[in-house]
Amino acid sequence: MDDQVHWVRITAEHTTGTMALDGxxxxxQVSGYDLRQxxxxxxxxxxxxxxVVKDEFDGLARVAVGxxxxxxxxxxxxLSAIDAGELERNALARYDLLNGGPHEMTRAMLALLQDWASGRWQPEVSG
Structure with missing residues (x-):
């Protein structure tokens, strides 16, 4: 098999970017990539x-399945890096997560952990 390499250009900014293969x-067509060297x-x-890719390709290719x-x-x-006290304080401070229903504290903590993991909410820094 031919060891031909292809020209690739990737520009990434935050959660968006562009990718070109051989121009x-x-x-x-791409939902993600791994690049290593x-x-x-x-x-x-x-x-x-x-x-949603519905494209066609005709030719030789070196294929790697991700x-x-x-x-x-x-x-x-x-989760091992989370301070339990900090999690509790932040959950109690998030009135938008507390609704008075059953298991509200557990639901609030899980929602807060999801926010922290995705970068949508930053933990308060205790002094």
């Missing part, structure tokens, strides 16, 4: 195709 914009080797790019990573280890690392 062709493929941004709308070892010293002295060409970069290796694994593309995760969008589920498998989504197991979220368990990342979730465990994230």
């Amino acid at each position: 062709r914009d493929i941004s709308s 070892r010293a002295g080797q060409p970069a290796e790019l694994v593309l995760f195709l969008s589920p 498998v989504s990573p197991d979220p368990g280890p990342a979730a465990a690392a994230f």
